[in-house]
Amino acid sequence: MRKIVVAGYGPAAHRLVEALLERDFDGTITVIGEEPRPAYDRVALTSYLDGVSAEELSYPVPPGVVTRLNSRVTGIDRRARRVTVEGGEPEPYDVLVLATGSRPFVPPVPGAGHAHVYRTIDDLDAIRAAAEGATDGVVVGGGLLGLEAADALRGLGLRTHIVEMSPWLMPRQVDEGGGAVLKGHIEALGLSVHAGSGVQEIVTDGRGKVTGLRTPDGTLVEAQIVVFSAGVRPRDELARECGLAVGERGGVVVDSAMRTSDPHIYAVGECALHDGMVYGLAGPCFTMAEVAAERITGGGAAFGGADLSTKLKLLGVEVAQFGAMEGALDVTYMDPVGGVYKKLFISDDATTLLGGICVGDASPYGTLRSYVGKPLPAPPADLLFAGGGVQLDLPDDAQVCSCNNVSAGAVRAAIHDQGCADVPGVKACTRAGTTCGSCVPMLKQLLEKAGVDTGKGLCEHFAHSRAELFDIVRVRGIRTFSQLIAEHGEGRGCDVCKPAVASILASLHNGHVLEGENAALQDTNDHFLANIQKNGTYSVVPRIPGGEITPGKLIVIGEVARDFGLYTKITGGQRIDLFGARVDQLPEIWRRLVDAGFESGHAYGKALRTVKSCVGSAWCRYGVQDSVGMAIALELRYRGLRSPHKLKSAVSGCARECAEARSKDFGVIATEQGWNLYVGGNGGFKPRHADLLAADLTGEELIRTIDRFLMFYIRTADRLQRTSAWLESLDGGLGYLRSVIMDDSLGICADLDAHMERHVATYADEWRATLEDPDKLGRFVSFVNAPGVPDPSIVFATERDQIKPVVMS
Amino acid sequence: MNWIGICGYDLLLPERGVCALVDGEQVALFRTYDGTVHALGNRDPFSGAYVLSRGIVGTRKGEATVASPLHKQVFSLVTGRCLDEPAVAIPVYRARVRDGAVQVSVSVPPSGARAQDRGLVSVGG
Ligand code: SRM
Numbered sequence A: 001m002r003k004i005v006v007a008g009y010g011p012a013a014h015r016l017v018e019a020l021l022e023r024d025f026d027g028t029i030t031v032i033g034e035e036p037r038p039a040y041d042r043v044a045l046t047s048y049l050d051g052v053s054a055e056e057l058s059y060p061v062p063p064g065v066v067t068r069l070n071s072r073v074t075g076i077d078r079r080a081r082r083v084t085v086e087g088g089e090p091e092p093y094d095v096l097v098l099a100t101g102s103r104p105f106v107p108p109v110p111g112a113g114h115a116h117v118y119r120t121i122d123d124l125d126a127i128r129a130a131a132e133g134a135t136d137g138v139v140v141g142g143g144l145l146g147l148e149a150a151d152a153l154r155g156l157g158l159r160t161h162i163v164e165m166s167p168w169l170m171p172r173q174v175d176e177g178g179g180a181v182l183k184g185h186i187e188a189l190g191l192s193v194h195a196g197s198g199v200q201e202i203v204t205d206g207r208g209k210v211t212g213l214r215t216p217d218g219t220l221v222e223a224q225i226v227v228f229s230a231g232v233r234p235r236d237e238l239a240r241e242c243g244l245a246v247g248e249r250g251g252v253v254v255d256s257a258m259r260t261s262d263p264h265i266y267a268v269g270e271c272a273l274h275d276g277m278v279y280g281l282a283g284p285c286f287t288m289a290e291v292a293a294e295r296i297t298g299g300g301a302a303f304g305g306a307d308l309s310t311k312l313k314l315l316g317v318e319v320a321q322f323g324a325m326e327g328a329l330d331v332t333y334m335d336p337v338g339g340v341y342k343k344l345f346i347s348d349d350a351t352t353l354l355g356g357i358c359v360g361d362a363s364p365y366g367t368l369r370s371y372v373g374k375p376l377p378a379p380p381a382d383l384l385f386a387g388g389g390v391q392l393d394l395p396d397d398a399q400v401c402s403c404n405n406v407s408a409g410a411v412r413a414a415i416h417d418q419g420c421a422d423v424p425g426v427k428a429c430t431r432a433g434t435t436c437g438s439c440v441p442m443l444k445q446l447l448e449k450a451g452v453d454t455g456k457g458l459c460e461h462f463a464h465s466r467a468e469l470f471d472i473v474r475v476r477g478i479r480t481f482s483q484l485i486a487e488h489g490e491g492r493g494c495d496v497c498k499p500a501v502a503s504i505l506a507s508l509h510n511g512h513v514l515e516g517e518n519a520a521l522q523d524t525n526d527h528f529l530a531n532i533q534k535n536g537t538y539s540v541v542p543r544i545p546g547g548e549i550t551p552g553k554l555i556v557i558g559e560v561a562r563d564f565g566l567y568t569k570i571t572g573g574q575r576i577d578l579f580g581a582r583v584d585q586l587p588e589i590w591r592r593l594v595d596a597g598f599e600s601g602h603a604y605g606k607a608l609r610t611v612k613s614c615v616g617s618a619w620c621r622y623g624v625q626d627s628v629g630m631a632i633a634l635e636l637r638y639r640g641l642r643s644p645h646k647l648k649s650a651v652s653g654c655a656r657e658c659a660e661a662r663s664k665d666f667g668v669i670a671t672e673q674g675w676n677l678y679v680g681g682n683g684g685f686k687p688r689h690a691d692l693l694a695a696d697l698t699g700e701e702l703i704r705t706i707d708r709f710l711m712f713y714i715r716t717a718d719r720l721q722r723t724s725a726w727l728e729s730l731d732g733g734l735g736y737l738r739s740v741i742m743d744d745s746l747g748i749c750a751d752l753d754a755h756m757e758r759h760v761a762t763y764a765d766e767w768r769a770t771l772e773d774p775d776k777l778g779r780f781v782s783f784v785n786a787p788g789v790p791d792p793s794i795v796f797a798t799e800r801d802q803i804k805p806v807v808m809s
Numbered sequence B: 001m002n003w004i005g006i007c008g009y010d011l012l013l014p015e016r017g018v019c020a021l022v023d024g025e026q027v028a029l030f031r032t033y034d035g036t037v038h039a040l041g042n043r044d045p046f047s048g049a050y051v052l053s054r055g056i057v058g059t060r061k062g063e064a065t066v067a068s069p070l071h072k073q074v075f076s077l078v079t080g081r082c083l084d085e086p087a088v089a090i091p092v093y094r095a096r097v098r099d100g101a102v103q104v105s106v107s108v109p110p111s112g113a114r115a116q117d118r119g120l121v122s123v124g125g
């Protein structure tokens, strides 16, 4: 039986192993990797800082494959066909594959030993630890990976600087004009860019703590963290030492079969040098792995180089480059105000597309990339102006996914022959879109052209789902709707996206709903902090936590209703609704309530409504816990929490369930030992009984679990999706939910906890705050030009001794 | 043309509306993001309630709009036409800003040739 040994366990090694197994290779495979974990998706490395766990990033180890982790290969004995492994047994091989990747280049400047690099999960752990207590970070290198590292530092809350040797950022992908536009975008985000500069030394204090970076002109950039991202070098040391051919500037020389100068040794991925080129992108590395696997199993595939086109979104800015970066003719579209730069390179006879650059709007990329070397599909100006708006039918041989070398034809076949009806389906069938994700819009286009509906965008102004917008707002630190729509949307918004974004901003920042620009985003209920009725009047529902109320307070509600002539009704949520108030009466009503120790409550707004309770152990002969006390505690904790849809809760004192807790978003039922927590219940349009999430919790555990449940829902649900529908759409369902919020499988629990703590700590009574602010109060009039005049269109009749609206039509 | 002063321009929040009482008519005034002031009837023709000034302002395919706060039908701020039900429309009035004040004219339908601007009469209180 043949034995294959793979040195290095990165993405290329993983793909090689998969490809071997797909070809029914029947020998044994041993993979030896230096990192403490199996291969993971390095392209998505940065998401680790956003809370994606190492386990989620990791590729599963295919069955039957032997792995040796935490093990470094230290030498190759070509004669004995054996590799030596640090601190372990040597490993004999019939075929050896080098997949050792590359290492970040750290220039030998004084103090370099104190700097970080950005390549592995361990590197990120070290950066995250160093960011504690730091205020400033600097990234050396303004290329693709440097900007990604800068984004990560910014995400960790640091003021971030970028030092780049070339006169502009991303010199390998964009020209000077594009670099200038890119710089504008990046500086607008608050990062400082030092282009045309470099590193003289890393400055430390007496005790070896980094205090800054000095550039060759003597400037000191103050920072406590320095990250080098100044290029990578192939890890060819094993090859070098055992006498295999290596390139002058590094890289293990391979032929188009991926064989090194020793026919028993192959090399794939970033360590390999093919035809004078080392490829630093995942796509070509995967193709090399496929070719090597084919060769090892007796096939005849050949590697013929690869397209280095890239499209990415860094710090919210789209950048793309395809084909050549020069040509006899070029056409440029530049909009310095909108921050858009697009350029096409064309042959001297103006017929053939040679390449292009896009900054700020990469919509032409998807289509045009496949026309490189072919006749222009439309006049260049049309292509640049209309961007992705020009709908071209991609030829079947056009490459759609460069990471995984998938053609438009292969995607069409997956749709038509294998019945793939959405993006996840196409991903599973073809691998397209599974690596960097930049081809996903093209996959959607192909699906749409095939007549499959894929829309998930909020409305015509945002192509993103609510959950995606939530992430954008959170990660980019966006504070206003204007900024969000300018950077990530189109037009000026509408009644769908504005309230949704207002709710996201409120969930994250908990400012007053009428503060600054927020006021204009709210629907009328949030704008006037009450519920609109059919005749344009409003209802007021004082908060009565848990449904418990003193006689004195009951009397106040009665007096307020009587004095303002309001219709009064007991609600289904254990409180009292007062109807028929004009906008100009609302502040006066609130003032009376506030003075008596009430706050008005949310019967509007996507927020917590009520936590109903039954009478519980204090009075009921069956009660086993204080359900009223718990309901009050929960209502006070979560009041004002803005969410994708309204939230309802209830607490029952025993299993008889008089509070109907299992019809609530989160319901609690007392047990002899503590509390059972049920989630995802709903009455309303599509009733659903809540599922038991956890049993016999202590009060403290109960609250922590609800905290996390609510925050996870708020971060990931769609607009107007109640917890019931959300839970049903969650991949992995209740089990997955449990793993995330109880076993912390995503490593985000600390973050969720902190987020809820912030909400609780910053909660403020929004009605009282309005009363205290003359500017906001001034808006509560029926007519701007006649503040004292009541709205004459509001007329009431009487029914069962109370008012009833009359609307004239 | 009879221009009536309503209020200081500063009282209008960008992307939001207010209501004014002009010659007994309820006029919804909106200030859009670009600073333009639009004046339309405040009555929502679908519900009969006088509420359009409290709707959410935005755009549909680039056209400035307001959505009724009751049942979300969208109206063009420019033409008054309901974009969800083209047979329905609300009145559009002339509005302008002079010396920091918003003025409205409800006397003449706004279509047709540009009328002569004349002196302004102030009401309110
Ligand atoms: C006042 C009240 C009826 C009553 O007189 O009892 C009521 C009144 C309204 N409900 Fe309700 N619901 C009221 C209890 C309920 C209940 C029962 C409960 O909470 O125990 C339910 C079913 C439980 C549930 O939500 O799962 C309920 C299911 C709904 C729904 C359907 C939700 C769904 O998921 O299908 C809506 C529509 C929506 O929210 O989209 C709704 C919406 C509304 C709105 C907000 C409709 C609107 O936009 O005008 C009403 C506003 C009343 C106002 O102006 O004050 N109301 N509504 C109840 C207020 C309880 C409270 O104190 O907060």
Ligand SMILES: Cc1cc2nc3c(=O)[nH]c(=O)nc-3n(C[C@H](O)[C@H](O)[C@H](O)COP(=O)(O)OP(=O)(O)OC[C@H]3O[C@@H](n4cnc5c(N)ncnc54)[C@H](O)[C@@H]3O)c2cc1C
Pocket (backbone or CB within 6 Å): A007, A008, A009, A010, A011, A012, A013, A032, A033, A034, A035, A042, A043, A044, A045, A046, A071, A072, A073, A074, A099, A100, A101, A102, A118, A119, A120, A145, A148, A235, A238, A268, A269, A270, A271, A279, A280, A281, A282, A283, A285, A312, A403, A436
């Ligand atoms: C932050 C970041 C973002 C990126 N984004 C993109 C992107 O958007 N698009 C794109 O196409 N590419 C991207 N890349 C590049 C892409 O990740 C690499 O091209 C790809 O990981 C190369 O795979 P590899 O397996 O050849 O090498 P590596 O991923 O470097 O894996 C090599 C592995 O071998 C191990 N190893 C090395 N020597 C030994 C030894 N002697 N013994 C044992 N183990 C050893 C290493 O520890 C490592 O785990 C990105 C890279 C980074 C760091």
Ligand code: SF4
Pocket (backbone or CB within 6 Å): A614, A615, A616, A617, A620, A621, A622, A623, A624, A627, A652, A653, A654, A655, A656, A657, A658, A659
């Ligand atoms: S749920 Fe149990 S404790 Fe509560 S009122 Fe009903 S019977 Fe009593």
Ligand code: FES
Pocket (backbone or CB within 6 Å): A400, A401, A402, A403, A404, A432, A433, A434, A435, A436, A437, A438, A439, A440
């Ligand atoms: S192009 Fe990267 S996943 Fe398709």
